Amino acid sequence: MNKAARGSLLGIEHLGAQDILGLLKLARRMNPLKPRPLLRGKRVLLLFYEASTRTRSSFEIAAKALGAMTTLVLSSGSSIEKGESLLDTGYTLRAVGADVIVIRHPQAGAAALMARYLEIPVINAGDGMHEHPSQALLDAYTIVRSKKTLKGLQVAIVGDIYHSRVARSAIHLLSKFGARITLCGPAEFLPETATSLASGLHITRTVEDAVHSADVIMTLRVQKERLAGTKISVQDYVSRYQMTMARLKLAKKDAMLMHPGPIIRGLELTWEVADCPQSAIVEEVRNGVPVRMAILAKALGRAR
Amino acid sequence: MNLKKGNYSLLVKGGRLIDPAAKIDATMDVLLRDGLVAEIAPPGKTRGTAHEKFDARGLIVAPGFIDLHVHLREPGQGYKETIATGTAAAAAGGFTSVCCMPNTQPVVDSPEWVTWLQQPERGAVVNVFPIAAATHASKGAVLTDFRALQRAGAVGVTDDGKPILNDGVMRETLRLSSEINLPVIQHAEDTRMTDRCSMNDGPTAFRLGLRGMKAAAEASIVERDVQLAQQFTGARLHVAHLSTADALKAVRRGKRSKSQVTCEVTPHHFALTDADVGEYDTNFKMNPPLRSDSDREALLVALADGTVDAIATDHAPHAPHEKIIEFERAAFGITGLETALGLAIIHLHRGHKIPLSRIVELFTAGPARVFSLRGRGTLIRGSHGDVTIFDPQKRWTFDAAKSHSRSHNTPFGGAQLTGKVVATIVGGRVVYRAD
Ligand SMILES: [Zn+2]
Numbered sequence: 001m002n003k004a005a006r007g008s009l010l011g012i013e014h015l016g017a018q019d020i021l022g023l024l025k026l027a028r029r030m031n032p033l034k035p036r037p038l039l040r041g042k043r044v045l046l047l048f049y050e051a052s053t054r055t056r057s058s059f060e061i062a063a064k065a066l067g068a069m070t071t072l073v074l075s076s077g078s079s080i081e082k083g084e085s086l087l088d089t090g091y092t093l094r095a096v097g098a099d100v101i102v103i104r105h106p107q108a109g110a111a112a113l114m115a116r117y118l119e120i121p122v123i124n125a126g127d128g129m130h131e132h133p134s135q136a137l138l139d140a141y142t143i144v145r146s147k148k149t150l151k152g153l154q155v156a157i158v159g160d161i162y163h164s165r166v167a168r169s170a171i172h173l174l175s176k177f178g179a180r181i182t183l184c185g186p187a188e189f190l191p192e193t194a195t196s197l198a199s200g201l202h203i204t205r206t207v208e209d210a211v212h213s214a215d216v217i218m219t220l221r222v223q224k225e226r227l228a229g230t231k232i233s234v235q236d237y238v239s240r241y242q243m244t245m246a247r248l249k250l251a252k253k254d255a256m257l258m259h260p261g262p263i264i265r266g267l268e269l270t271w272e273v274a275d276c277p278q279s280a281i282v283e284e285v286r287n288g289v290p291v292r293m294a295i296l297a298k299a300l301g302r303a304r
Numbered sequence: 305m306n307l308k309k310g311n312y313s314l315l316v317k318g319g320r321l322i323d324p325a326a327k328i329d330a331t332m333d334v335l336l337r338d339g340l341v342a343e344i345a346p347p348g349k350t351r352g353t354a355h356e357k358f359d360a361r362g363l364i365v366a367p368g369f370i371d372l373h374v375h376l377r378e379p380g381q382g383y384k385e386t387i388a389t390g391t392a393a394a395a396a397g398g399f400t401s402v403c404c405m406p407n408t409q410p411v412v413d414s415p416e417w418v419t420w421l422q423q424p425e426r427g428a429v430v431n432v433f434p435i436a437a438a439t440h441a442s443k444g445a446v447l448t449d450f451r452a453l454q455r456a457g458a459v460g461v462t463d464d465g466k467p468i469l470n471d472g473v474m475r476e477t478l479r480l481s482s483e484i485n486l487p488v489i490q491h492a493e494d495t496r497m498t499d500r501c502s503m504n505d506g507p508t509a510f511r512l513g514l515r516g517m518k519a520a521a522e523a524s525i526v527e528r529d530v531q532l533a534q535q536f537t538g539a540r541l542h543v544a545h546l547s548t549a550d551a552l553k554a555v556r557r558g559k560r561s562k563s564q565v566t567c568e569v570t571p572h573h574f575a576l577t578d579a580d581v582g583e584y585d586t587n588f589k590m591n592p593p594l595r596s597d598s599d600r601e602a603l604l605v606a607l608a609d610g611t612v613d614a615i616a617t618d619h620a621p622h623a624p625h626e627k628i629i630e631f632e633r634a635a636f637g638i639t640g641l642e643t644a645l646g647l648a649i650i651h652l653h654r655g656h657k658i659p660l661s662r663i664v665e666l667f668t669a670g671p672a673r674v675f676s677l678r679g680r681g682t683l684i685r686g687s688h689g690d691v692t693i694f695d696p697q698k699r700w701t702f703d704a705a706k707s708h709s710r711s712h713n714t715p716f717g718g719a720q721l722t723g724k725v726v727a728t729i730v731g732g733r734v735v736y737r738a739d
Contacts, residue, residue, distance in 0.1 A: 001585050013511070085629060107630040108513035109584030117628075128632070129513030165513060197509035 004166035007100070007121030007299040010112050010133035020173060023294050024141050026303050030065075030290035040300040044068045045098035047089070048103045048125075049075040050102040053132065054261055054285055055125050058101050062292035066302075068208055071098075089124075090114045103127075121299040129163050131226030135260050136169035138291040140177075142284050145255060150177035156210040156242060156251075157181060159220030159268055160189040166260040167220055173199050187220075188230040207241050209304050214251040218258045219243045222268045223289065234267070243269040248278065256280045312355055313337040314370035314732055316691060317358025318347055322661050323367055325669035325682035329661050334365060334396045335660045336689035336732035344683060358734070359399055360693050366664045367683045368400025368430075368690025370671040371462075371641065372568050373489075373544055373616035376402070379417065380409030385621040385710045388643070389429035393709040396738035397641040398725035400690035401431040401680055402619075406442065407465045413437035415456035422457055428736045430728070431690070433459045433677065435489060438477050441528065442466050445473065450480050459675040462489035464544060465591075467525055469494065475532050482539035487566075487675055489542045490602065491553060492525035493517070493592065500544055502632045504578040504593040512634065517593055527537060530558035530565055542674055543567035544717050546590040549602035556611055566674045568616035571640060571647040573594075576715065584631040587715040591636035597696065605653075608658045614671035615663075617644050621711030639714045645694060646721025653696070654722060660696060665700070667692075689732030696725040 004010060012020070044063040048056055056072070068284055075081065075091065080089055086105070100121045103111050108128030115122035116195055126132040140150060147153060153175055161167040162184055175198035179268070182189055182202045195201040204210050210258045211217055222241075227234055257269075257279045265271045273294060274281060297303045314336045321332035321344065328344070335343040335350045343350045371394065377385040387404075392528045394402045404421065406412035412421065412434060420426075421434045436458035440446045450461060463482060467490060474490075481488050498517045503509050505516025526543055533541040543555060546567040551622045558565030572590065577597050581588045588594060619635025627634050648666070649719070654659040673679025679687045704717030729738035 001583070087624070087628065105630075107632050109631045111628060112584055113628075127513070130346070131513070151597060162510075191510065193505075193507050193510045197511055 004112065004115035005119050005121050007301065008115040009123045009133050009299060010277045011114055011124060012133045012136050012169045017176050023298060024136055024144060025292045026294035026298060030293035032061060032065045035065045035067065038297050038304060039066040039300055040180040042099045042300055043097050044070045044296065045101045046070060046072045047093065047101055047103045054102055054288065055104060058288035059125060059292050062289050063296055066293055066296060079149055082154060086113060087117050088108060090118050090134055094120055097165040100296065123295060123299055125164055130165050131199055132165040133169050134292055135166050136173040138284060138288045139149045139170055139258060140173050140196035140285045141291050142280055143256065147215060150179050153179045153215040153285040154213060155179045155181045155218065156184060156214040157218045158184045158210055160222050160226060161185055161194055161220065162189050162191060163226060163263055164220050168197065170218060175200060177191055184211045186232055188232065193278045206251055207247060211251045214255055216256050216258060217251055219268050221262065221264060238267065241279055243271050243273050248273055258284060305671055314407055315350060315354035315357045316360050316365055317357055319365035319693060320364045321365045321688045322664045323683045324661050324665035334683055334691065337730040339689050341683050341685055341687045341689055343685060351423040358727065360599060363693050365644045366692045367404050367681050368399045368730065369466045369667040369692045370401040370677060370681055371399045372614050372674060374402045374404055374619040376404040377408060377621060383623050387432060389708060389710040390429045391428040391432065392640040393707060394430045395728045396693060396708045397724065398645050398692040398728055399430060400730045401433060401677065403433045403435050403459055403675060405464045410496065411437045411441045413440050415452045416645060418453055418456035418458050418537060430730050435460045435462055435517050437461065437472065438463050438468060438488065442700060444468050444470060446531050447476060447480065450486055451484055454484055454486050460487040460489050464491045466487065467493050467495065468493045474529060478532055479536050480538040482536040485538060487540040489580050490529050491543050491544050492522045494521040494525050497521040502589060503581055504595050505655045506596055508577050508581055519548040519550050522548050522592055523554060524635045526551040526554040530554050531564040532593040533565060534556065534561050540564040545592055547573045547595050548599050548717045552602055566613040568605060568614040569612045569617060570618045571644045572638060574600060574607060575651050586627045586634040586640060587713055589631060589636055590633055590638050603658050607652060607654065612668060612675050615648060615666045616646060617641055621709050622713045623711060627713045639707065639709050639711055641708055642720065643714065643716045645725060646723050649696055649720060649723030664733050689729060691729040692725065693727040694723060694725045696723045700724050
């Protein structure tokens, strides 16, 4: 198998702790309100095979804040619709002058495939159920800003972990820094094999146990269509796993409530929880920009 | 020498003859004449003379290897493989007979196509035994004409790739085939449990975010089929590419009963596990998928203890545009004809101390018995002159780019193997010789 193109960010799993710390440090020096033309003259291709608001706009703003040109290519209305293969699309984008490709794709491993056959860096903006590294990095950035460290933090991840690329990336990242992670969800969304993803993971089916004295609670989106494929009804899910103020109170007083978005109020969390003072949901979105500035600068070797 | 087919003889001299069916493991000369085995005798003791001699000293001389499960892709998919290229790869891998699967375009579900596969125009360099579809277009509904297919030369029926799920259809398949002593080959997979799955269920699938096939999807079908087979005297159920410990349990139960239940295991399933998929390497994607380490261990035990009847490659060539794509979209299957022996010697003989004679049995007498291939799988006098000569010590590196197959989708490119085919003889004539 070919090696991935230099500068690519395909996932958190194979990153070293130093790489991650380097990116977080770099992100702290990035300010979207004070543009730095580190990527002047560079072309950032945003290749999106799936709908996305947050990630797409965040990468776009990040690229522009660094002085790069951005081009957005959506699967609908392009040659992709006519059956062009992923790699052929990649070759085309490189030929028109892309310096880096940011890709969101419904299939796991899509970014890795592209990175193995293109010589330009590929940034994974979410591939199927696999990874979403920029989300994990911005979450880590958000946590560290408030808690100063990741080491020893008690983190509860609640919801549909099986289908979640956010969860996989977060678990890899947090476990590399010694967080104590408890996973919580029904068996359909959280198979026992999940504990094999990293060392020291625990599973509980009881949300009260998961959030008890937690420093960080990560709530994941639950899709109704996915619940429909299980024996669990929406009402069951809400009553057993929804994040409510009462459940949030079981966590540490200064616990952070996180969610990668998009949130569905009334399903995985209540209206009050989403907007409560402990909610870091808006801050996560805000932090996405400097973190993605750091990712792009690093990918193109302009990390300063 | 330019001799007519009916008048040619070849003496294979001084090799160690391993013929498990005849219980021979000794240094012997083998004289082939007119396409058949004319004589086996201790060195220098054959009475007849030969036009040519093959010096097999230091080598193993075995009955020609038989592969029960290959995809030669004709008719219709010559861009992946042709009968000519596929059988050239077979010859290079020491296989003198291959049984080809009917999941072509169109599906081989008529006597005409069965006949077509065997015509000399196809350019086969080894024996080709067609396996016909069990149902029309392998749609799992209407049975094909087993008698007519058998008369045309089909050695078994299957809907390989698409298991026969419907209980009634499978029962009818076993009932009708039992009347004519025709094996039914099942690709055991409850596809209702494997929707959108692209590898084995387990830690690697979870890590990669891929949906996983559970072992139960294979085992449940084998269990059902074993039970159905017991209902009909003479029914012959052959489990294709068996890959899980639980399916083995069902096969063992079947073997203890009166029914004829047999199974095959592929080299990749005894050599690799799902962890080898690594970072979405589609050359490790096949169906059934690479399984867990404990499944692999169970297969090794069953290969040694006799539960497994044959090693079959499930040689499944695919073109680059079907493999160098997203993992979930990539075609299932890998090539396997040229690496089977080397993998068997490394993993079974060296790795697990399975004697060479048992390995030869898994490539010869075992598969010949499964499909009742008369006069094959042994070198007793009067058998077909199909011989595989190999060097069990020879270390070599497999170069996928130099494969005889039209396709190069193998996980073993660059693999260090031990045990190499030196010559392959079909019908008394050398069809492959290593350089
Ligand atoms: Zn099959």
